Amino acid sequence: MDFIKEFSDKDRFAKQIGIELVEASEGRAKAKMQIKDIHLNAVSTVHGGAIFSLADFAFAIAANTHGNISVALNVNISFLKAVSEGTLFAEAEEVSINPKIATYNIRVLNEHNELIATFQGMAYRKERVLK
Amino acid sequence: MDFIKEFSDKDRFAKQIGIELVEASEGRAKAKMQIKDIHLNAVSTVHGGAIFSLADFAFAIAANTHGNISVALNVNISFLKAVSEGTLFAEAEEVSINPKIATYNIRVLNEHNELIATFQGMAYRKERVLK
Amino acid sequence: MDFIKEFSDKDRFAKQIGIELVEASEGRAKAKMQIKDIHLNAVSTVHGGAIFSLADFAFAIAANTHGNISVALNVNISFLKAVSEGTLFAEAEEVSINPKIATYNIRVLNEHNELIATFQGMAYRKERVLK
Amino acid sequence: MDFIKEFSDKDRFAKQIGIELVEASEGRAKAKMQIKDIHLNAVSTVHGGAIFSLADFAFAIAANTHGNISVALNVNISFLKAVSEGTLFAEAEEVSINPKIATYNIRVLNEHNELIATFQGMAYRKERVLK
Numbered sequence: 001m002d003f004i005k006e007f008s009d010k011d012r013f014a015k016q017i018g019i020e021l022v023e024a025s026e027g028r029a030k031a032k033m034q035i036k037d038i039h040l041n042a043v044s045t046v047h048g049g050a051i052f053s054l055a056d057f058a059f060a061i062a063a064n065t066h067g068n069i070s071v072a073l074n075v076n077i078s079f080l081k082a083v084s085e086g087t088l089f090a091e092a093e094e095v096s097i098n099p100k101i102a103t104y105n106i107r108v109l110n111e112h113n114e115l116i117a118t119f120q121g122m123a124y125r126k127e128r129v130l131k
Numbered sequence: 132m133d134f135i136k137e138f139s140d141k142d143r144f145a146k147q148i149g150i151e152l153v154e155a156s157e158g159r160a161k162a163k164m165q166i167k168d169i170h171l172n173a174v175s176t177v178h179g180g181a182i183f184s185l186a187d188f189a190f191a192i193a194a195n196t197h198g199n200i201s202v203a204l205n206v207n208i209s210f211l212k213a214v215s216e217g218t219l220f221a222e223a224e225e226v227s228i229n230p231k232i233a234t235y236n237i238r239v240l241n242e243h244n245e246l247i248a249t250f251q252g253m254a255y256r257k258e259r260v261l262k
Numbered sequence: 263m264d265f266i267k268e269f270s271d272k273d274r275f276a277k278q279i280g281i282e283l284v285e286a287s288e289g290r291a292k293a294k295m296q297i298k299d300i301h302l303n304a305v306s307t308v309h310g311g312a313i314f315s316l317a318d319f320a321f322a323i324a325a326n327t328h329g330n331i332s333v334a335l336n337v338n339i340s341f342l343k344a345v346s347e348g349t350l351f352a353e354a355e356e357v358s359i360n361p362k363i364a365t366y367n368i369r370v371l372n373e374h375n376e377l378i379a380t381f382q383g384m385a386y387r388k389e390r391v392l393k
Numbered sequence: 394m395d396f397i398k399e400f401s402d403k404d405r406f407a408k409q410i411g412i413e414l415v416e417a418s419e420g421r422a423k424a425k426m427q428i429k430d431i432h433l434n435a436v437s438t439v440h441g442g443a444i445f446s447l448a449d450f451a452f453a454i455a456a457n458t459h460g461n462i463s464v465a466l467n468v469n470i471s472f473l474k475a476v477s478e479g480t481l482f483a484e485a486e487e488v489s490i491n492p493k494i495a496t497y498n499i500r501v502l503n504e505h506n507e508l509i510a511t512f513q514g515m516a517y518r519k520e521r522v523l524k
Contacts, residue, residue: 007173008173009173010172010173010174010175011171011172011173011178012168012169012170012171012172012178013148013169013170013171013172013177013178013180013181014172014178014180015169016147016148016169016170017144017147017148017180037143038143038144038146038147039143039144039147040142040143040144041141041142041143041144041145041191042138042139042140042141042142042191042195043141043200043202044141046144047142047143047144047145047184047187048183048184048187048191048203048206049144049145049148049180049181049183049184049185049187049188050144050184052179052180052183052184052187052206053178053179053180053181053183053184054180056178056179056180056183057180060172060173060179064173069174071174071210071213072179072210073209073210073335073336073363073384074207074208074209074210074335074336074338074384075179075183075207075208075210076205076206076207076208076336076338076469076513077205077206077207077208078204078205078488078496078513078515079202079203079204079205079206080488080489080496081489082202095471095473095508095511096473096474096508100362100386101335101386103471103473103511105511115488115489118488118496118498118513120469120471120511120513122335122336122384122471124362124363204466204467204494204515205466205467205469205515207338207382207467207469209357209365209382209384211357211358211365212358226340226342226377226380227342227343227377231493231517232466232517234340234342234380236380246357246358249357249365249367249382251338251340251380251382253340253466253467253515255493255494269435270435271435272434272435272436272437273433273434273435273440274430274431274432274433274434274440275410275431275432275433275434275439275440275442275443276434276440276442277431278409278410278431278432279406279409279410279442299405300405300406300408300409301405301406301409302404302405302406303403303404303405303406303407303453304400304401304402304403304404304453304457305403305462305464306403308406309404309405309406309407309446309449310445310446310449310453310465310468311406311407311410311442311443311445311446311447311449311450312406312446314441314442314445314446314449314468315440315441315442315443315445315446316442318440318441318442318445319442322434322435322441326435331436333436333472333475334441334472335471335472336469336470336471336472337441337445337469337470337472338467338468338469338470339467339468339469339470340466340467341464341465341466341467341468344464
């Protein structure tokens with residue numbers, strides 16, 4: 001999926017905060033982020049915004065694997081466990097898809113496979129094509 | 132609210148992506164982020180993660196103004212309008228509060244006062260005290 | 263808005279559980295439900311499903327006032343206060359609208375104007391026309 | 394789980410709209426609802442409120458299997474497919490649990506095993522004990 005690699009490389013915010021694409025296939029994506037001092041909030045756990053951004057990146061990649069530009073409409077995220085060090089992984093999978101709307105579940109795990117957050121995203125599929 | 136200023140200054144992720152506290156009072160907060168190239172996603176609009184992070188920062192500040200450490204349980208965000216330049220503002224207000232749980236609405240606006248995203252957050256209030 | 267009155271009268275589920283339309287205007291709606299024994303859950307407070315249904319009815323009416331058939335894509339509801347008697351009101355207002363997607367905030371209040379629940383709904387606007 | 398059967402029998406709203414408990418075990422529950430005319434909305438598909446109520450019932454049962462009274466804080470539901478006849482099933486499973494907060498995923502399926510809605514619920518666990 002060369003167009004996905006290219007698409008992912010253009011994401012400047014992901015780059016800025018150290019998010020990397022691990023793999024992508026139709027309707028799926030996996031990303032990771034090694035926790036650094038820049039990801040911490042005022043109580044020295046990983047900022048909700050950093051966890052969200054990792055999951056959102058995996059969501060965007062999975063939603064764009066079909067080749068249409070897809071944009072997020074709505075996301076619901078639950079924060080299950082605070083974390084301060086190690087590496088976070090986000091795994092996105094497609095739950096449903098129709099011509100206009102697609103939905104994805106994203107799980108955020110740490111390197112011990114503990115669930116850190118769950119994220120449900122709904123995307124609007126535009127007609128403009130990526131590849 | 133000196134303890135809030137101090138609390139906000141310790142947020143390294145907010146610093147990393149250019150989020151600034153504008154003002155805070157009991158149950159309320161306002162933050163801003165000037166859009167730069169680092170905030171953009173692969174289609175050159177502001178990344179959902181950056182918009183979320185700005186709103187989440189205002190949410191955290193508002194939730195901590197009472198002096199207890201509060202942590203996010205759940206957030207729902209709707210993305211209403213794509214944006215590529217200018218300045219974003221997030222305004223948090225308390226919707227309800229009881230000894231354990233508090234909820235907040237956060238509106239993200241651009242400098243033309245157009246609504247970019249709405250964010251509803253629920254926080255768990257710990258007994259540990261900030262100030 | 264005669265077509266809205268007609269539309270509302272066809273809602274059999276609303277009828278079954280005692281939901282009534284109070285008023286509707288473009289992008290807005292208000293509904294009510296007098297709490298009865300049939301609305302209670304196992305701990306004798308109003309069932310989350312009954313509160314949701316009241317809010318969802320107001321959401322559907324508000325979303326259909328423009329005359330297009332609109333269907334719910336996603337809803338987020340926060341339950342703020344348990345209630346066992348009296349009358350509940352749901353007030354829906356439009357937050358944003360574009361040709362395909364519209365979003366609404368719905369507040370559920372009791373007769374003392376206490377906030378019982380907040381509900382955010384996103385609808386997909388079909389081309390099929392009601393009126 | 395006799396106390397769960399008893400708990401479920403006291404749910405008057407579930408009874409009113411024809412929701413039945415199929416099975417429950419620690420952290421899990423399954424419920425069903427045969428679609429009747431009373432469940433339909435103005436466009437003759439099953440009302441979002443009826444789908445939500447079925448899922449919410451399974452959520453409540455699963456959350457109460459541990460024996461503490463648990464109350465819903467927040468729910469996010471995505472409606473994936475409209476349905477007008479047949480039988481709906483809701484399957485709840487626990488995603489995470491700690492002394493105060495527990496989260497559940499609920500899938501609503503029809504009798505052809507098609508996904509109709511997904512529901513994520515967060516509950517607050519009280520100290521009061523059911524059994």
